[in-house]
Amino acid sequence: MEDFLDRLNEEQKAAVTATEGMVRVIAGAGSGKTRALSSRFAFLVNEIGILPGNILCVTFTNKAAGEMRQRIHNLTGDDDTGYINTFHGFCVSVLQEDSHVVQYPKSFLVLDNADIDSMLQGIYEERGLTLRDMTFSQARDMIEIIKLKEKPQYYQDMIDMSLEALRAKYEAATETKDIIFYGYLYQEKKCFGLDYNDLIKFTLYIFRQNKDVRRKWQERLEYIMIDEFQDIDDLQYELMEALCGYHGNLFIVGDPDQTIYSWRGANGKYLMDFDRAHRDVRTIMMMRNYRSTPQILAAVNSLIDRNAGRIKKDLIPTLPDGPAVCCHRAENQEAEAKWIAGKIRRLQEEGVPLSDITVLYRAHYVTRSVEEVLLKEKIPYVIYSGVQFFGRAEIRDALAYLRMIAYRDDLSFLRICNVPKRNLGKRRIAFLKETAEREGCTLYEALKEHRDAPEMKGAKATPFISLIDSYAASLEGRTVSDLLSSILDDSGYERMLRTEGSQERLDNLAELKQSVYEFETTCGEETELTHYLSHVALFSNTDAAEQRDKVKLMTVHAAKGLEFPHVILCGMSEGIFPSRKIRTRDEMEEERRLAFVAMTRAEKSLSLTMSEGRNIDGSPRYPSRFILDIDQDLLEYTEPPREGLIKEAREYIRRREEILDRDSGVETLGKGQRIEHFLFGKGTVVDVDPVKKAHIVQFDDMDTPRAISFRAKLEKI
DSSP states (O other): OHHHHHTSOHHHHHHHHOOSSEEEEEEOTTSOHHHHHHHHHHIIIIIIOOOGGGEEEEOSSHHHHHHHHHHHHHHHOOSOOOEEEOHHHHHHHHHHHHGGGGTOOTTOEEOOHHHHHHHHHHHHHHHTOOTTTOOHHHHHHHHHHIIIIIOTTTHHHHHHSOHHHHHHHHHHOOSHHHHHHHHHHHHHHHTTEEOHHHHHHHHHHHHHHOHHHHHHHHHHOSEEEESSGGGOOHHHHHHHHHHTTTTOOEEEEEOGGGOOOGGGTOOTHHHHTHHHHSSSOEEEEEOEESSSOHHHHHHHHHHHTTOSSSOOOOOEEOSOOOOOEEEEEESSHHHHHHHHHHHHHHHHHTTOOGGGEEEEESSGGGHHHHHHHHHHTTOOEEESOSSOGGGSHHHHHHHHHHHHHHTOOHHHHHHHTTSSOOSOOHHHHHHHHHHHHHHTOOHHHHHHHTTTSGGGTTOOHHHHHHHHHHHHHTOTTOOHHHHHHHHHHHTSHHHHHHHHTOHHHHHHHHHHHHHHHHHHHHSTTOOSHHHHHHHHHHOOOSOSSOOOSOEEEEEHHHHTTOOEEEEEEOOOBTBTTTBTTOOSHHHHHHHHHHHHHHHTTEEEEEEEEEEOSBOTTSOBOOBOHHHHHSOGGGEEESSOOOTTHHHHHHHHHHHHHHHHHHHTTOOOOOTTOEEEETTTEEEEEEEEETTTTEEEEEETTOSSOEEEETTSOOEEO
């Protein structure tokens, strides 16, 4: 253990050995926080003698959890790596053990977006809704907003109301919004499904309602460690407070300068004010950077120092010198793209693989001209967006077969009952739905009971039923990988793909089998089918199969937590980065943190590019304030800026700053608030549009509502 600690720097060693009480680690970008977290886990187990099962380590992505689990396994040599998971993943563990408190079975379904869309499809068909009423994406967003903000106690309906009462509430709804929401709650309860929001809500409810269950988990988790604490939201913070209420051993790691998710609920103040919320907090600063050259760090330190709402700190370089941060301004977007392609070619000539080069951008639309030039120049690239690995049709089909074996649920049934073809088309499915609704059973049970009905004549129902029942009966003792390989063969699914000549889809299934094998070899004892299905439902994979030698293109948000040898950050113009949608000082500080995150992804070289012309809103394209925020001596321009450009840009930014000052601190009124306008008179706030920064007000003397800017003076009455 002494040799193991010697490999850590003093700050990392202090973090690893600070085992008791409240510990806050402010870990700058590239400072080795993952090493510190995994080493601390190993120190607790190997040196102190703590059982792995009594340690909770929370990360914010399943990919990070998997990497952490592997690191800890390598350090401890123990297959038991405790609870290393996301908040949602940990809640699955709680619910699988204690869902009886809310009368849910242990075999509940964890729902993802595709499952939700399947539910919405059924609701739309039943109630005559179309995508003109609301797209599935809008419906999912609406459901999330209702659950988090408008009806935060919604879970009481799911828990307390009978299925029949929830169905009645759904059938009584007349507004599109209510039809979708209550129809969704009904569908969730019907198949004992829980989405991501439900997982935390149900867990907190169980802890509040059942003191014995809460104390059991509090006593079990002797040490709690939370990564990326700047990204924690209100519900996650409440869960954390509940869990550490007995032993009081909480270790948090985060960087206030990398708080970039406030738009989805993250609250960086929990990290900033941690020492005010808890007594006797020990704070450790880890600032030594092992990722980037001194030239890159000097630039990013200069940039982020412009933010007021932060803990004052600088990243400290440890690597040898590299090239200065390069800055290029082109006459238009096409010229900017051509320069980027030329830069890639020059790096290639220096022996740099394309896979070591990454182009980052604030918004997807910026890539159009870049893609066109890369295609023309025959430079292979991959965009990290689009359909993710676990969202591909063949992967979802394979997982639906596994879920049918475990649960025989309606969602999985509808997905694969006719894949390959079994003559179970729309007419027969409609018959099964009507029968299941009438008899209060699942679609699969309806098929089993009515396979010989006249309506089912000609369907290949019996072979399908025999297939599912035989696998369900032989679960015990079989590995998930064996089940997957066998069911894909016996069902005829892989034969169907071979007949179609779909080699790429077959390759994807081979990748899925490999991921199942890795799950079985790294997750210790919990390798039953239901555990795997819960695990994979939470997994959001952005890079299941490593791309060959291709340039990577991705948004800055997608790049969070990653690092690349050579980074080109494009579209660095006012109105693009920072976004033209920024309206307040706080939002601008978050946008600057986003630029900081982008630049700190670079290891060996960093290039910033921009172009002249006009933005989408017609405003002139001036250099981004984030370039001007950096000490200009730290940048190396490919050409000196034209005379007067910097002065014009600073004047434009000054005018924009005045608007930010005007918008900052504006009070947002809630729906239902009665107000009075100096001209339009009295009215009611019927909605709030955060994108347009406006209250939607229905004035008493007007037939239609008006969108009133947040800046306008509205007196509460």
